[in-house]
Amino acid sequence: MPTESVPTSTPPMRKVTLADIHDARNILKPLMPASPLIHNAWLSEAYGCQVHLKLENMLPIGSFKIRGATVRIARLTEAERAAGVIAASAGNHAQGVAWGARKQGVDAVIYMPKNAPLMKIENTRALGARVVLEGDTYDDAYAAAREVETSSGRTFIPAFEDPDVISGQGTCGLELLEQLPDADMIIGSIGGGGLMSGLGIVYHELSPRTRLIGCQSSGAPSMVRSFREGKAISLETAQTFADGIAVKKARESMREILSKTMHEMLEADDDEIAQAVLTLLEKSKVVSEGAGAVPLAVLEQLRPRIQGKKVVLIVSGGNIDVNVLSRIIDRGMTRTGRRLRVNVLLSDRPGSLARLTDLIAKKGGNILQAIHDRNEPSTTIDLTEVALTLETRGREHSEELIEALRQHVIRLELGH
Secondary structure (H helix, E strand, O other), X not given: OOOOOOOOOOOOOOOXXXXXXXXXXXXXOOOOOOOOEEEOHHXXXXXXXXXXXXXXXXXXXXXXXXXXXXXXXXXXXXXXHHHOEEEEOOOHHHHHHHHHHHHOOOOEEEEEOOOOOHHHHHHHHHOOXXXXXXXXXXXXXXXXXXXXXXXXXXXXXXXXXXXXXXXXXXXXXXXXXXXXOOOOEEEXXXXXXXHHHHHHHHHHHHOOOOXXXXXXXXXXXXXXXXXXXXXXXXXXXXXXXXXXXXXXXXXXXXXXXXXXXXXXXXEEOHHHHHHHHHHHHHHHOOOOOHHHHHHHHOHHHHHHHOOOOEEEEEEOEOOOOHHHHHHHHHHXXXXXXXXXXXXXXXXXXXXXXXXXXXXXXXXXOEEEEEEEEOOOOOOOOOEEEEEEEEEOOOHHHHHHHHHHHHHHOOEEEEOO
């Protein structure tokens, strides 16, 4: 899986100050509106607190990455602007660089791995950047971009480990302070750490009472482990569908900022993250990618501590592949008992299938798919098999439907 790691040879990073972030806000204000903060009544009732969603997925490229990339490009010298910029990314950072470069009249080249999502490749091209597909992984694309940087004179725009990029991401925190000055807790996902580092600097200075919690997928917990162990660590693998935070190598400079500003870090597994994506879609009408849903995925772990509190979940991005989203919806509905798969054996006589569908309708089930196979080798000549995918109201309704079908058919087997 592509990850947005950085080499160990990078020089020490300049300290980011609150003044840097205020300057970044001045750069971004004329270019884009603040992302909205909305209160969600359903989540608030479910968790016994006031849940607010900071919708970074509503920014022009559907991700917070637009902030840091745009600020970094804005702070180029005239000579650097003339030479253009270069970056490497598997997704959101590519679009952020492309958008920021187009807005400011700077030529951009983005190296992306050949297996990057087609949607993100095409979106980056549509924003005016020249896309070069190089290698099978992000690391391949990164190495190629850094090599061309040296020979072309273009300025490399990092994904997170850069003071200008962090300053740009920190503007999310300044917006939040204006939108909800008395937030008790803010939860945001961490990949390389740019977003929560910038936000942490803001809140450490201006609202130290607010509890800040970072979160990652348990399949790629490089920064969570680094935070707990007090040193930057590197994972052998980063296995998660939340590709925006699938970072194997934690950077020490980022860990140092987070160790001073984050109060806690938590993990959620991919099943929990997928369920959070589905919940945001159903209960908030918000489309989130995996990385953007992790704050909701960890919220259950915090339930005893958030009663009556004002909690902000940062939905950091919404660029999810539609095929992945379709699988999440399907698995989520199956897990909650609202989608039922059964294989039934019927007598192969006229009207048998009609009577079966009539029974399902009378019991309130909705047939999503029916595959009628009269040539199944395991059945006799007078029998037929039907594979059904049904939509139900939940587990109890599914059990009622299964029992009714058992009384009607010769054999019933539950599908997967």
